[in-house]
Structures are given as structure tokens and as C-alpha cells.
Amino acid sequence: MEFLTIAFGVVGGSLALYVGWLGVHQRHLARQLHELESQLDATTETNHSHSQQTRRAA
Amino acid sequence: MIPLEARQLGVAYNQRLVLRSVDLQIGPGEAVALIGTNGVGKTTLLHCLAGLQPCTAGEVRWFGESSLGQANANRSVGLIAHQRFLYPELTPRENLLFAARMYGLASPQKKVATSLRYAGLDEWQHQPTATLSHGLRQRLAVSRGLLHAPRIALFDEPFSGLDENSRQWMSQILHELRSRETAVCFTTHDQNRADSLADRVLEIVAGRLSERESGQSGPSSMHAFRPGLHPHNERAAA
């Protein structure tokens, strides 16, 4: 019987490991994506106002 | 129809911006010189114009058609780059014959013979290219690049490392190309060489092209030689 436990343990364990890693990696990516999007809005923000000033100054 | 045109050309190498947005137009018979210190992206720009390297943003057009994945457009483009595009084991004559056959030129033997004579490589034509001197190899590379009479000619530092009469020969080549309505673009460090040979002289600074009237050989050539100062941090110093 212990053969089956080893076999199913290995298969189940590695699948669970992979699914777990997927979950963790997903959250990490989501956070990075969120950060970048807010950073990008900020820079386009400043660029926009920056170019307006130069237009007004010219 | 404009032979060579670049629209908002942008190139970024893994998070480093080399060219920001370059707009360039070269008409038939017009010669444009690109100057700029080392590593500012002159060679990258030339490779993009020649279609060797895909650009991250914007596009390159040859006679109005975009250069993306265009094999036959290569017949109209001639590139003479730092790398010689020559086979060291083959002799000059064999190198040119190979290029002529790849382009499928008519009567290749005759064309190669005249091209060799014109480049003054007659007595070296049967020895391996590896044994030729730097100047001779540069002449051979130029002859190979112009063998198929391209209508757009791109030169990367054509004058570097040449002796006096090779330089004369090079200038003569450029003049002849312009008389044959070829769009010429070459990069160089040498300011007065650029002024004497080109209609327009453009400088690459911080990834952008800025017009510079030819003949103004004043301060810019001086600070260009200040060792170690890269244009980016030059702004901080000025």
C-alpha cells in the first residue's frame, strides 16, 4: 500500500506546489502592475502640465 | 518620392533609451552627415535605416514603402558598416563575385573587374582578404556595398583609419554617388570633413537629431573631444 501513497503523494504534492506558486506569482504580478500604472499616470500627469507651461511661456 | 525617410524612430536596448524620436528625410542626390560622440547611437540609427535592425518605435521608409520584412528593397540599399561584410579566406575578387551573384547582377565578371580597377585593388585581387591592410579592406568593403548601384548608400565612419589618397578616393566616391542621384548618409567624427562633403550636418544628442548648419565648425567640435564627457551628463556640467 505504501507504494500508492508515495506515488500519489509525489504527484499530488508537485501539483499542489505548482498551483501554490501560481497563486503567489499572480499576486506579486498584480501588485507590480498596479504600482506601474499609478506611476505612469503620475508621469503623464507632470508631462502634460509641463508641456502646457512651455506652450504658455512660448 | 523620398528615397529614405525615418518617422519618429525610437530604439531602446533593455531599459536603455538609445534613440528617442528621430525624424530624417534624405532626397535623391542629397548627402547628410551624422556626427556625434561614440556610443550615442549613430551605428544603431544606420542599422535601422538599412533595415538590419528592427526599431522599437516609429518606422523607416524606402521610396515610400515601409522597410518591415522587405527582402527586395535591399536591392536599393547599400550599407558599408564598421564590420566589413567580407570573407577573410576569400580573395577580393571572389568576395565581389559572390556579392555580384547574390544580387544577381548581369555580367558579374566584367562588373567586378571594373570595380576592382576603380578601387585600385588590381594587384591585390588574388590574395586572401585577411592579408590586406585596413585601408585596402575598407576600399573593398565600399566597392562591395556599392556593387549593385544602390539608390540609398549608408556609410558608417567611412573615413576612419584611411590614409590620404584613400580619403581622396572616398570623397570622390561620395561626389560621384551624389551626381548619380543616390541618397547618401554617412556618420563621421571629423567636423570639417562633414561640412565639406554633406549638404546637411545633423548631430545626435540625447537620442534626438538636431540640425546644425554646415560650416559652423566652432565650439561643438571642441567640446566633442573633451574626454569622458557624455552628452547626457554634459548638460549637468554646462
Add this chain to the structure above:
Amino acid sequence: MNAVYFHLGQWWFLVRKDLQREYRSRAAWPSMALLGLLMLMAIEMQLDLPAALSRQVAGGMLWLAIFFGGAVPIERSFSSEQADGCWDALRMYPVEGATLYLAKFAFNFISLAILSCVLLPMYVVLTDAPLLKQWPATSLLAMLTCASLAAAGTLVGAIANSLRSRGNLVVLLLLPLALPVLLGASDATASLLRGDTGDMFGRWLQLLAAFSLINLTAGVLLFDFVLER
């Protein structure tokens, strides 16, 4: 019709250029033959099995030696183009990817054929296996194996060449793909040694022919994508 002649001409001059360069620089073929010979000898030396068994095992080793020896010219046929930026020059010429692939295939096939001409007699000398008695069958087997290795090797060589990393990726990428070929060749050699060139031998030859045809078509169709940078 003259378009075909044009492509054929281009193909021939590409092959001629490669052969000329190889003849003059003699960079790939000597080292390829030496590597193959060394592998073959190293294996023969340790095998003190009874004659029949050692022939069986050595049959497999012969093709392995041809594979590793053959990887040298396959890798060099592309890395030698990098020397003076000639790979970019080839991409600047109006040459079809398929022509370039078939030219490199021809060069690699010739190199592998030369290598097997060197290693097969040496194998017969070392194990006095009766291969040369049925030399038509042996040469057909050798030709098909070389064609398969060259077909897959040329595509993999071009892929490995377009990367910056200098490690010898060709062997690492080619061996998994070529394992069925090596399996087939060694099994066919074993049945050849047993003297029966019956159905099993014929089936292995069909498999090798199928492998080289598949890889040739894949190479011809996909080579343009390898050229793009």
C-alpha cells in the same frame, strides 16, 4: 523559369563559398574527424565484450561518434559567418531564407558524409564487423542518417547562432531531436550486422527518410523567421 535558375544559382554559389572557405581555412573538417575518431577509439578500448555483443554496442557508439563529430561543422558553418558580420550581409542580400537553409544543409550534409567516410572504415577496422560486405545497404543507411542530422542540425544551428550566448547550444538542442535518428541508425546497424536486411531494416530506413523530409520542409518554411532579428 529564370527565377528558378536565379535561386539555383544563388544556392550553388552559397555552397561553393562555404566549401571554398572550408578548404582554405580547414577549420571544421579536421577537428570533426579527430573528435569522431577519438570517441570511437575511446569506446572500443574499454569494450572487451565477446565479439558479437561488442559489435552490437559499438554500432550504437559509431553513430553517437558521428553525431558529436558532426556537431562541430554544423556549429562552425554558422559561427564562421559571424566573423566579419557576414551573417548580416547575407540578410542584406535579396536571398530567400529557403535558399540559405538549403545551402547550409548541403554544406553540413557534405561534412557529415565525409565524417562517416572516415569513421565507418575505422569502425570496421576496429571491430571487423561485416559492414563493408553489404556496402550498398551501409552507405544508404549512412546517407540517410547524415541527411537527417544535417536537416535538423542546420535549423538548430541557425537558432543557436542567432543567440549571443557562446555555450555550444547546438549539441544541447540537437541531441534530443536527433535521438530517434540515433536509435534508428544503431538498431539498423545491429540488424545489418546480423545480416538480415529484411523488414526491420527497411522500416528504419523509412523512418530516417521521413525524419529528414519533415525537418527539411520545416527548415525551408521556417528559416525566414530565424533570419529576422
Add this chain to the structure above:
Amino acid sequence: MELQKLKCGRLEPLGGILFAALLAGVGFLILRVAPAEKTMGEVQRIVYVHVAVATFGMFGMLLAAAAGLALLVRRDQGWDHWGRAAAEVGWLCSTLTLITGSLWAHEAWNTWWTWEPRLTSSLILWTIYAGYFLLRSSIDNDRQQARVCAILAIVGALDIPIITMATRWFRGMHPVSPEMDPTMRGVLLASMVSLTCFFAYLLVRRSVQLQMGHRIRALRQRLLFEQGVRM
């Protein structure tokens, strides 16, 4: 290939629960419902998982090749994520095939490895996957990496029929198709279907992740250009 609209956040727990239940059900089927095989006894139960995992191992390479072909034809970078996700899940299954295969070999013929056709072809396929990911890691330019790996996947997939034939004739082994009574066949079918769906689900989630990674790199580049404009 805008998959973000899938709103993976909401789908996550739903998918997870569904598949956990499905796998538990199949496990129950395999361990309890299926009759023990006459000669092999309990050990034979591993065959249900082994067959399912082996097929998806091979299927992964075919999917990667199909995605690669789509990438080359349509020049749309989105397909690269599908190709890579398929190859990754395929490699995982191929590894599991080898493990369960050698475990079974150890029980059935008490050697850790035999050159039995299916095991040999899985091993060869495993090395092709290894080559694929070696190639993935040695190119940094995204577009070239996608193109080159697509080509290797296609050549690898074309190799599969050759591999199966070669391994079958090798050593003259002729596959004996195990005669199974109906319940066993039913359980085999159930485990095949459910495991394939589970792997497909993993594949989709992994591909969505790769897409997010690609978007992050694109946003970083745009950020570079935006900051560049001001400098």
C-alpha cells in the same frame, strides 16, 4: 489578446474550488471504485494518473507548436504566452510521467527504469522540453525569444510521431494493450478527462500571468520614454 477582461480575481476562487472537488472525486474513483487488477493488485491504480499525465505531456508540446505557428503567421506576441504556458504545463506533466513511470517500473519489473516504448518517448520529449526552456533563458530580446522558441516547439512537435514509432520498434518491444474490464475503462476515461481539464485550467492561468508580465515590461518601457521626453 487582451485577457485581463477575464477578471481573474473573481475567477480564481471559483476555479480553485471546482477543480479541487473534481480531483478529489477522481481520486476517490481511482482508489476505491476501480477493481484491483488481477496480476498487479493495488499498484496498477497508478496507471490512471500515468496515462492521463503522459498524454498531456505530449499534448503540451503540440499546443506549444500550434501557438508558435499562430505567432509566426499572425506576428501577434500574445500567442507567445500561450506557447510558453503550454510548454511549461507540458514539461510538468512530462516530469510526472517519468516519475510515475519509473515508480511503476520499480513495482512491476523491480528495476527503476526500462526502455519500454512509452517511458523512452516521454524521456526524449522531456529533453526536448529542457532544450526549449534552455533556449528561453538564453535570449533576452522578447520578440526574438518568442520567434525562436516557436520554431523549436514546431520542430519538437513534428518529432513526436517519429519518436513514438522509433521507441515502439526499438528493442523489438510490441505494445501489449492492457485488456480492461468496463469499470476500469470508465475510471480511466474519467481521470483522463478531469486531469486534462485541470491541466488546461493551469495553462490558462499561467498564460494570463505571462500576459501580465509582458504588460509590466511594456509599461516600464513606456515609462522610460515618458521620463525620456522630459529630460
